[in-house]
Amino acid sequence: MMDRAFLAWPFFEPRHRELANELDRWCRENLGGRYAENLDDECRTLVRELGGASFLKLAVAQGDRRPDVRSLAIARETLAYHSGLADFAFAMQGLGSGAISLFGTVEQKRAWLPRVASGEAIAAFAMTEPECGSDAANMQSSAMRDGNEWVLVGEKTYISNGGIADFYVTFARTGEGEGARGLSAFVVPAEMVEVAERIGVVAPHPLARLKYDNVRLPADAIIGEPGEGFRIAMETLNLFRVTVAAAANGFARRALDEALAFARDRRLGSGTLAENAVTQAKLADMALAVDASALLIYRAAWQQDVGGTDHRRAAAMAKLHATECAQQVIDDAVQMHGGAGVTRGVKVEELYREIRALRIYEGASEVQRQIIARDLLKEVR
Known part of the structure; x- marks a missing residue:
């Protein structure tokens, strides 16, 4: 089960903790053991199921209220922990309709957002x-x-x-x-x-x-x-950038859990892999990376929800750190598994394929570094 100790941090309200518990329970009941014979059909099914369970309402504007970034981040971290495809289905409903949520007319919102939220329309x-x-x-x-x-x-x-x-x-x-x-x-x-x-x-x-x-x-x-298209695109991407970091951390949390379970059970000489000092050091580094990413993610999400500060640098830091560290955490988990780590059907092999694109889309790591550096230099000037 996904470690949710981070939900005790002061970034969250009771509703966020309730969401995490409810969604984790839904994932365990609905996503375990699924195998997609037809990718398109499975994505459509996941969108309908997420909509039917009311989780897609988180991804679209409700009246004049923008989506709550902390809720989006919790949802993506939880979904990614259980299923990369479920996370993808959820995230694209938000990103695909994000411009309408933020800038659409009343008529555009009425025409599309309820259908996106119910899972009837794919964005x-x-x-x-x-x-x-x-x-x-x-x-x-x-x-x-x-x-x-x-x-x-x-x-x-x-x-x-x-x-x-x-x-x-x-x-x-x-x-x-x-x-x-x-x-x-x-x-x-x-x-x-x-x-x-x-x-x-x-x-x-x-x-x-x-x-x-x-x-x-x-x-x-x-x-x-x-002429407002670039601003619309950037604000939409900025709204969801922190959630990409959250998805990456969900993958990293799952990799850490898989590594812990494997190390505990894997025999090494007269003991287990978990008793090996090198393994223990690696597990410690993995846990450190996950928690550091979570702190950056939920600080940035809190800043976007609460307001009062320019959150672009915080969002860029969260995405950069979480995606790069998740790649390393998952790679370490694969290495720890040995041959099993590169075998189709083993969870860490699936995570290894899932994580790579997150360092590219919605602003590649190189772009995030530019955002951070330019923001720092702007303050110096």
């Missing part, structure tokens, strides 16, 4: 392009105004939920300014998008390359004002 966030990853200012997809419509042309790639989403929040160049100042965001129903290619990655998740071939959208499909 996706379409920003990355074949020639532009972290450098969104060089986006090539374009949307031109034609009377009462927008005409959208371009291509997106590595889009999570690509091929199974019901709508894509899509970013395109509308030309109000150069670089990042000329982007806008649109709600695009899935039936208007061509799924050009399904993409397989090391941790099986639904990903796709999308084509927009003169897609005609009504004027009210735009989110916010023309």
